[in-house]
Every structure is written in C-alpha cells, then in structure tokens.
Amino acid sequence: MIYDLITVGGGVSGMVASICASRRGKKVLILEKGERVGRKLLATGNGKCNLANVAPAEGKYNSDFPKSALKEYPLEAQLDFWRGIGLVTREVDGRIYPYSEQAAGVLNALRAALADCGAETLVSTGAERIEGRYLVNGAYRSRELLLATGSNASFGYESLGLLAPYGHRFTRRIPALAPLMTDKRKLKGLKGIRARVSAELVSNGNTVAKASDEILFKDNGVSGTAAFALSGALARNSLTGGEACVVIDFAPDFSEDELLALFARGIAPEGMFHKEIAAAIRRAAEAEGVSLARAAKxxxxxxxxPGPAELAQVMCGGLRTEDFCPDTLESRLSPGLYAAGEALDVDGDCGGFNIMWAVASGMAVGNKCCSK
Ligand SMILES: Cc1cc2nc3c(=O)[nH]c(=O)nc-3n(C[C@H](O)[C@H](O)[C@H](O)COP(=O)(O)OP(=O)(O)OC[C@H]3O[C@@H](n4cnc5c(N)ncnc54)[C@H](O)[C@@H]3O)c2cc1C
Structure with a gap:
C-alpha cells in the first residue's frame, strides 16, 4: 500500500492535517510514537485546553513566519473547523476553550473525525528513519510526508533529526513559556507567595521584554503568568549568550515618587504588600543603600x-522556517515534504496561540498537500 500522506506525529497539528487531507479523499496514515494520539493536548490549559485567542496574532509569535497560514486560517476558520468536527467552544476573557472546558472533549472530537474520514492511525509506532521519497522505518511508504512531531516541552520526543537526510537543519531548543531560574539570594522567605506585579527582563542594560501579571516565587526562581510571558524573550536572549536579570515592580499602580511620598507620610511597606514581600523589600533597600520606594519598584x-524543559509549555527553536514555504508549509529543499506545529521554529505567547498555530499549520498542510 502506498499512502498519499504519512503524518509522523499524532498531536494536534498532525491530527488536524490528517483530517483535512482525508476529507479531500487522500489516503492518510498517522504514525504516533506514544501509546495514544494527542497526549499533550490533554495536558493543555490545565486540562481545559485553551484552543485559540480572539486577539490579533500580530506580535504574538517569535517571527512573522506564522502570518500566512494564520491569515488563511484565522480564528473564524478554526472555529468552523472545530464546529465541523462537532466541538462547541466558548470564549472566556478572549481565550477560546471547548464549551465543556475539558481537553478530553477536544481529543475525542479529533479522534472521532479521524475515524469518520478513514485516516489510519498506528500508535506505539515511532518513526525511526525516513528514506528517499518516502519510506518510513523501511515499512510504510507514501507520496508525501508531514513531520508533526512537536517538541519535548514538559514531555514528548525530539525527532527533528529525521529530516536531516533532506538537508533540514534546526535551531537549538530552549524552554519558552516556562518558569525562570534565578539566583536564590533575593528569593529568601518568598517561596510560595504570589503577587500582581510588572516585571522586565533586562539584558546588558536593555529591557528586552515586559509583562504585567501574576508572579509566583519558588525556591529557585519565579513562575506564574508574568514569568512565563518573559520566558520566550529569555530563551532568544540565551541564544545570543546574553546575561539577564528580572526587575520586579511590586507597585505598578504607583510611580516611585508617589511611593516615596506614601512612605514619607508614615505608610509602611507592610500596609501595601504581603509581609514577606515587605520584609524582602526592606532587606533589599538596606543591602543596596536605596530607598524603600526604589527597592519596591x-x-x-x-x-x-530558562527553567527546565520538563516545566515548559513550548520550546523555542525547531526546524528552520526559512527552509519551508509559509503558506503551504512545504519544504523548499524537498517538495512533497511538510512540517507543522511545534516541530518548526515557531513559538507563541500564552493564551491559545500555540494551538492556534498548530491548527493553522495543520490545516494549511492538509488542505494543500498531495495536489500535484
Ligand atoms: C502543560 C502544557 C500546557 C499547554 N497549554 C496550552 C494551551 O492551553 N494553549 C496552547 O495554545 N498551547 C498550550 N500548550 C502548547 C501546545 O500543547 C503545543 O504547542 C501543541 O500541542 C503543539 O502541537 P504539535 O502537534 O506541534 O505537537 P504535539 O501536540 O506535541 O504532538 C506531537 C506528537 O508527535 C509524536 N512524536 C514525536 N516524535 C515522533 C516520532 N519519531 N514518531 C512518531 N510520533 C512522534 C509525539 O508523541 C506527539 O504525540 C501547552 C503545552 C504544555 C506542555
């Protein structure tokens, strides 16, 4: 049997591509290394699966590469896709979730759609080698091939080397959307405390990213949405070898002068902040010889x-995007070969942008592959 398309990786991008291609009458085989497809999907959005976001995609990714696919398959087209496989969604503060707020519901809908359209799936069957055009593990043959193997963020496998024989290179993977590790000195007493802050990532004196949200102190660094929002910029900064620090503003609603005036009027840091944060601010002010207002700001x-890959939601890095056409996701080096989702060097902000990319790129491949 020669398939039209072999999809290596049964994650969200691979499943979406396979559904779209099968619906066009193409004979599709998914090879999934894990014991079941879509395992990572189940872990997303704390089990609720944040599928997409209503905000414009502009500026939400590490490059402009996703622009073409997201222009062709924007939010509305993606919601149509989800409705078309029987999934009802809801919006919560701009984020799109399944109406049930159950990631399992998304996976069930994808699996049912795969069965309906006749795509074949083999689990516990990792692609170990791909030869010529295209023979996988010496056993499965296809006219075209999609690599949709995701990344090892949290868990998963790195399989980008499978495309090395076709001349594809990849950029280094570094955890993004991950906690930040920091020196421990100024974390003393803060473990487990959450605060609503503004935070800046500063490298060589320049602010490279800013975030305003919640930060969670840990014994070896910081987590929480503010830390996650800075982690993509940190990953890219690490690639250039830059040293970095995080500057936390515990009182973003006040200017430094306003804080100075407040403290001068007898308000104590303990009247504004968690007592351990107030104590940390007092220690920093004393050690650095600055005002309490300055230390708080x-x-x-x-x-x-960067924090460890096991705690990351996505990895920055992946297959070099310049080697793929942004509208079809077809290789420029080997026509008939495609890549989608996190296998490519594309990472997006928190809030559904990574699944949105996986879906847009999967739709682009599935709707255009095997046309020649
Ligand atoms: C804890 C967590 C929470 C997240 N929450 C969100 C969220 O709420 N919203 C959001 O937008 N994004 C979220 N993400 C990111 C999102 O899950 C990924 O960006 C997305 O799943 C990428 O899809 P993919 O299809 O590229 O890869 P994956 O979904 O990772 O699928 C890749 C598949 O390929 C398989 N594979 C790998 N190598 C081989 C091989 N050699 N042969 C065969 N199969 C192989 C893997 O087993 C896997 O099943 C989260 C990630 C994590 C870890």
Missing part, C-alpha cells in the same frame, strides 16, 4: 536562566 533578581 526595582526588586532585581540576577542570574536569570
């Missing part, structure tokens, strides 16, 4: 580095 954690 510029609480600096040095030695910032």
């Amino acid at each position: 510029r609480y600096t954690l040095d030695g910032v580095r």
Whole structure:
C-alpha cells in the first residue's frame, strides 16, 4: 500500500492535517510514537485546553513566519473547523476553550473525525528513519510526508533529526513559556507567595521584554503568568549568550515618587504588600543603600536562566522556517515534504496561540498537500 500522506506525529497539528487531507479523499496514515494520539493536548490549559485567542496574532509569535497560514486560517476558520468536527467552544476573557472546558472533549472530537474520514492511525509506532521519497522505518511508504512531531516541552520526543537526510537543519531548543531560574539570594522567605506585579527582563542594560501579571516565587526562581510571558524573550536572549536579570515592580499602580511620598507620610511597606514581600523589600533597600520606594519598584533578581524543559509549555527553536514555504508549509529543499506545529521554529505567547498555530499549520498542510 502506498499512502498519499504519512503524518509522523499524532498531536494536534498532525491530527488536524490528517483530517483535512482525508476529507479531500487522500489516503492518510498517522504514525504516533506514544501509546495514544494527542497526549499533550490533554495536558493543555490545565486540562481545559485553551484552543485559540480572539486577539490579533500580530506580535504574538517569535517571527512573522506564522502570518500566512494564520491569515488563511484565522480564528473564524478554526472555529468552523472545530464546529465541523462537532466541538462547541466558548470564549472566556478572549481565550477560546471547548464549551465543556475539558481537553478530553477536544481529543475525542479529533479522534472521532479521524475515524469518520478513514485516516489510519498506528500508535506505539515511532518513526525511526525516513528514506528517499518516502519510506518510513523501511515499512510504510507514501507520496508525501508531514513531520508533526512537536517538541519535548514538559514531555514528548525530539525527532527533528529525521529530516536531516533532506538537508533540514534546526535551531537549538530552549524552554519558552516556562518558569525562570534565578539566583536564590533575593528569593529568601518568598517561596510560595504570589503577587500582581510588572516585571522586565533586562539584558546588558536593555529591557528586552515586559509583562504585567501574576508572579509566583519558588525556591529557585519565579513562575506564574508574568514569568512565563518573559520566558520566550529569555530563551532568544540565551541564544545570543546574553546575561539577564528580572526587575520586579511590586507597585505598578504607583510611580516611585508617589511611593516615596506614601512612605514619607508614615505608610509602611507592610500596609501595601504581603509581609514577606515587605520584609524582602526592606532587606533589599538596606543591602543596596536605596530607598524603600526604589527597592519596591526595582526588586532585581540576577542570574536569570530558562527553567527546565520538563516545566515548559513550548520550546523555542525547531526546524528552520526559512527552509519551508509559509503558506503551504512545504519544504523548499524537498517538495512533497511538510512540517507543522511545534516541530518548526515557531513559538507563541500564552493564551491559545500555540494551538492556534498548530491548527493553522495543520490545516494549511492538509488542505494543500498531495495536489500535484
Ligand atoms: C502543560 C502544557 C500546557 C499547554 N497549554 C496550552 C494551551 O492551553 N494553549 C496552547 O495554545 N498551547 C498550550 N500548550 C502548547 C501546545 O500543547 C503545543 O504547542 C501543541 O500541542 C503543539 O502541537 P504539535 O502537534 O506541534 O505537537 P504535539 O501536540 O506535541 O504532538 C506531537 C506528537 O508527535 C509524536 N512524536 C514525536 N516524535 C515522533 C516520532 N519519531 N514518531 C512518531 N510520533 C512522534 C509525539 O508523541 C506527539 O504525540 C501547552 C503545552 C504544555 C506542555
């Protein structure tokens, strides 16, 4: 049997591409290394699966590469896709979730659609080698091939080397949407405390990213949405070898002068902040010889580095995007070969943008592959 398309990787991008291609009458085989398809999908959005976002995609990714596919398959087209496989969604603060707020519901809908359109799936069958055009593991043959193997963020496999024989290279993977590790000195007493802050990632004196949201102090760094929002920029900064620190503003609603005036009028940091944060601000002010207001507005954690891949939601890096056409996701080096989702060097902000990319790129491949 020669398939029209072999999809290597049964994650969200691979399943979406396979459904779209099968619906066009193409004979599709999915090879999935894990014991079941879509395992990562189940872990997304704390089990609720944040599928997409109503905000414009502009500026939400590490490059402009996703622009073409997202222009062709924007939110409305993606919601049509989800409705078309029987999934009802809801919007919560701009984020799109399944109406049930159950990631399992999304996976069930995808699996049912795969069965309906006749795509074949083999689980516990990792692609170990791809030869010529296209023979996988010496056993499965197809006219075209999609690599949709995702990344090892949290869990998963790195399989980008499978495309090395076709001349494809990849950029280094570094955790993004991940906690930040920092020097421990100024974390003393803060473990487990959450605060609503503004935070800046500063490298060589320049602010490279800013975020305003919740930060969660840990014993070896910081987590929470504010830390996650800075982690993509940190990953890219690490690639250039830059040293970085995180400057936390515990009082973003006040200017430094306003804070100075408040403290001068007898308000104590303990009247504004968690008592352990107030104590940390007092220690920093004393150690650095600055005012309490300054220490509260510029609480600096040095030695910032990316957290471990096991705690990341996505990895920055992946197959070099310049080697793929942005509208079809077809290889420029080997026509008939495609890549989608996180296998490519595309990472997006928190809020559904990564699944949105996986879906848009999957739709682009599935709707256009095997046309020649
Ligand atoms: C904890 C967590 C929470 C997240 N929450 C969200 C969220 O709410 N919203 C959002 O937009 N994004 C979220 N993400 C990111 C999102 O899950 C990924 O960006 C997305 O799943 C990528 O889809 P993909 O199809 O590229 O890869 P995956 O979904 O990772 O699928 C890749 C598949 O390929 C398989 N595979 C790998 N190598 C081989 C091989 N050699 N042969 C065969 N199969 C192989 C893997 O087993 C896997 O099943 C989250 C990620 C994590 C880890």
